[in-house]
Structure formats: structure tokens, C-alpha cells
Amino acid sequence: MECQPSALPQLLPQVLPMMEWSDIRRTCLAQKHCSRSLVQAVHQRYLGKMPTSVRARVQRLGQRLSGAQAAQARGAPEALASAAVEITVLQQCTRILGENCEKYADLLERVGFTLGDDLEPVSDALLESLEQLQSFADALARLKSAAESGPPPGISCRARREGATGGYPSDDD
DSSP: OOOOTTSHHHHHHHHGGGOOHHHHHHHHHHOHHHHHHHHHHHIIIIISSSTTSHHHHHHHHHHHHHHHHHHHHHOOHHHHHHHHHHHHHHHHHHHHHHHHHHHHHHHHHHHGGGGGGGHHHHHHHHHHHHHHHHHHHHHHHHHHHHHHHSOOOOOOHHHHHHHSOSSOOOTTO
16 A cells, blocks of 8 residues: 555544554654655554643642542541542553553654654653653552551441431440
8 A cells, every 4th residue: 555645644643543553663664755645644543632622631630639639638437448449540540641651752753754844843742741740650559559548448328227126326336
């Protein structure tokens, strides 16, 4: 399949979200114009200022991290359980974003030369995204450490009321 200078490179930014990484690599090896077009599309979509970018996603995760911090600060057993679940989800999201950044770096390493002088801003965008992701991962690790070092959650008021046989708890309980 020959990459026409006017056809496929123009379509690649539109189909990029539907492509697997193996397809992206294969397409990049097909012809220089395809490589350039795909690297530019990755830069615009995932490393730029789009809502799909790594930086935008980290900002949205930051809001969730703030919610987990607030839940943990409340200290109620339900809030602590909710914060623990959210921390786990945030760790998974961070790992996936990190893996994606590795793939972007691999793409730049393999075919970044096709950008010529435009490689520097793309590389800088990737580095900025990685720095922001690392900063988020550090904050998440601090929150997880604080959650693990805190006292174990007690029995909630709700659970005590449900388990009681009636009336107020006595000193014998």
C-alpha cells in the first residue's frame, strides 16, 4: 500500500484514535509523509492542549485526587474506604498514562527525525507531560502513604446503630 502525499497523511489524524500501536508503527514505516503526519497528530492530540492530551487528563485526575484527599481528611470509615478505592483507580490511570507516554517516546525515537526542526517542540511537549504526570504520581504516592500510615478505620456510626439490639449502647458492650 503506497502512501499518497495528498490522501493518507491527511486522513491519519482523523483515524489515529482508532489505531492500535502496532498499526501506528507499521504505518510510520510505510513512508516518510505518513510518519510525519502521525507524529504531528500524536503531538496535537495527546501532547498538545486538547482535552485528550496527557496534561488535560492529569488535571482531571488531580480533581479526583483532591476528592480523595478530602474524603481521607474526613476520617469516617465510609470516606476512608471511598478514598482507598479512588487511590487504586488513580494509580491505574497514572500507570496507563505513563505507558502511553512511553509509546509516544518510542514513536519519536523511531520516526521523530521526519519532523526535522519541528522535533524539538514535540519532544518538549512530551517532557512537560511526563513532568506533570510524575508530579501527580508523587502526590498520589504521598496520599497513599498517608492512608496506609493512618489508624485503621473504626466502625461507623451507621454500622453500630444497625448492629445494636435497640436503645443506646451500654458500658457492657
